[in-house]
Amino acid sequence: MTGIEFKARLRLGDFTLDAAFTGEGRVTALFGPSGSGKSTILRMIAGLLKPDEGRIVLAGRVVFDSALGVDLAPRLRRVGLVFQDGLLFPHMSVRQNLLYGSWARRAKRSAAFDATVGILDLGGLLDRAPRHLSGGERQRVAIGRALLSEPAVLLMDEPVAAIDQERRAEILPYLETLTREYPIPLLYVSHALDEVDRLAQQIVLLREGQVVSNE
Amino acid sequence: MNPSDISPEEWQAIWLTLKVAIVAVLGSLPVAVAVAWLLSYRNFPGKIFVEALISLPLVLPPVVTGYALLILLGRQGYIGHFLDKDLGIVLAFRWTGAAVAAAVMGFPFMVRGIRLSFDAIERDLEGAASSLGAPGWLVFLSVTLPLAVPGLLSGAVLAFGRSLGEFGATITFVSSIPGETRTISSTIYALLQTPDGDAAVLRLCAISVVLSLASLILSELLIRSGRRRLAR
Numbered sequence: 001m002t003g004i005e006f007k008a009r010l011r012l013g014d015f016t017l018d019a020a021f022t023g024e025g026r027v028t029a030l031f032g033p034s035g036s037g038k039s040t041i042l043r044m045i046a047g048l049l050k051p052d053e054g055r056i057v058l059a060g061r062v063v064f065d066s067a068l069g070v071d072l073a074p075r076l077r078r079v080g081l082v083f084q085d086g087l088l089f090p091h092m093s094v095r096q097n098l099l100y101g102s103w104a105r106r107a108k109r110s111a112a113f114d115a116t117v118g119i120l121d122l123g124g125l126l127d128r129a130p131r132h133l134s135g136g137e138r139q140r141v142a143i144g145r146a147l148l149s150e151p152a153v154l155l156m157d158e159p160v161a162a163i164d165q166e167r168r169a170e171i172l173p174y175l176e177t178l179t180r181e182y183p184i185p186l187l188y189v190s191h192a193l194d195e196v197d198r199l200a201q202q203i204v205l206l207r208e209g210q211v212v213s214n215e
Numbered sequence: 216m217n218p219s220d221i222s223p224e225e226w227q228a229i230w231l232t233l234k235v236a237i238v239a240v241l242g243s244l245p246v247a248v249a250v251a252w253l254l255s256y257r258n259f260p261g262k263i264f265v266e267a268l269i270s271l272p273l274v275l276p277p278v279v280t281g282y283a284l285l286i287l288l289g290r291q292g293y294i295g296h297f298l299d300k301d302l303g304i305v306l307a308f309r310w311t312g313a314a315v316a317a318a319v320m321g322f323p324f325m326v327r328g329i330r331l332s333f334d335a336i337e338r339d340l341e342g343a344a345s346s347l348g349a350p351g352w353l354v355f356l357s358v359t360l361p362l363a364v365p366g367l368l369s370g371a372v373l374a375f376g377r378s379l380g381e382f383g384a385t386i387t388f389v390s391s392i393p394g395e396t397r398t399i400s401s402t403i404y405a406l407l408q409t410p411d412g413d414a415a416v417l418r419l420c421a422i423s424v425v426l427s428l429a430s431l432i433l434s435e436l437l438i439r440s441g442r443r444r445l446a447r
Contacts, residue, residue, distance in 0.1 A: 043342075046342065046346055047345075047346075048339075048342045048346075073345070074342065074345040074346045075345045075346065075347075075348045075349055075350060077346070079346055080346070081342070081343055081346045083339055083343065087337065087339050087340050087343050089340065089343075089344070089357075089358060090362070091361045091362060091444070100344070100347050100349075100357075101347040101348050104344070104347055104348045104349035104350075104353055104357070105347075105348035105349075145347065146347075149346075149347045149348055
C-alpha cells in the first residue's frame, strides 16, 4: 500500500507554502501551529485549492501534476474529507448524509453501510437532523460519511478540535478502531500532541509553510 | 367593507394584478437564480456594472424604466420588432407586457434575496459534496439550491409584493386598458379622475394594503422558518 505523496508550492498573499512529504504508514499526522499551512495542504490534496506547481499522488494515483498538466476534479480524487466542524448537510438527515456519496456517484448502497454505522455507533442517530446532534456525534457522522464514499485516502482536518476536552476522549477510541478496521491511509491534521501521539505512526512537522521534520 | 360592493371591473383589476404578479415572479425566478449565482460565485470584469444595472430600477423614475421598455420591447422597438416579426410575440399594451414591467421592477429584490442566501452558504459544504463524488450540477441541485430556498422564497415574495404595486413603468409601457392592462394601481388612478370614484378608490386601497401586508408577513415567516430549519 502506497500512501500519500505530496509536493507543492503555493503563494497566497504574504504566505508561501513550499512543502514536500511522503506518508508511508497507515496514519500520518500533519502537526504544527495554526497558520503553518496544514489545512492548506489538505485542501490541495482534496482539490479544493490549486497549487501553483507540484505533484500529488494518492494511493498510487496521480491526482495533480503541474508538469504533466494533470488536475483531477475533487469528485474524481476519491478523498474522504472530514472538516473541523463536521460540515454535515444541514438540510438532510444523518442517514441522507451518510448515503450522499453513494447517491451522488449512483453507486449501489454500500454493503459497508451497516458495518460503518456499527463501528461509529450511529444506529440511534440515523433519522435525526444534524442540528440535533452533539459535536462528537456530528464528527462521527462526518467520518462515516467520508468512509462510505469509498475513498482511497482519508483526510481529517482537526476533527476533534471543535469538541470540548471531555467529549474528545469519547471520539478518539472511534478513530483508533477505524484505523485498525479500514485499510485506508489517513492524513490527520492536528495541533494537539496527545492525539497525534496516540494515533499516528508518522509525524510531519510544519512551520510557516515548510516541512521542519518528517519522522 | 362588504365584498359584494366590489364591482366586476374591480374584480377584473384584482385578478389581473395577481395574474401579472404571479407570471412576473415565476418567469423571472430562474433568471434571478442564474444572475445571483454568477454574482455570488464568480468574479468577472464589469461585475460592479452588472450589479448597478440590476439595481437601477430601484432608483430610476419608473416612468423612465417604462419608456426604456417601450423603446426596447415595443412593436417598433429594438428587440420588440424581432419578437413581433419572427416569433409573433407582442408585449406592448398587453398584460404580458405588464408582467415584463413588473418582473423588471421586482428583479432587484429577487436577486438580492437569493444572493444573500448564496453568500451565506459555507463553501466547504459544497467542497464536501464534490469530494463525496457529486458533479457540479448535482452539488448545485442537492446542496446550494436547497440551502438557498429561504432567500429564494423571501426574494420571490418581495418581488411579488413589488409587482402588486407597480404603476409607473406599467402604465408607460402597456397603458391602462380595461381587462388587459388595467391593474389595481391603474384602476385607482383612473377612478381618481372621475367624480364619484371615492368609495371604489378606498376599497381598492384597502385591498392593496391587505395584499402587500400579507406578502411582507409571508416573506418574514419564510425567512424565519428557513433559519430554524437550516440552523446548525
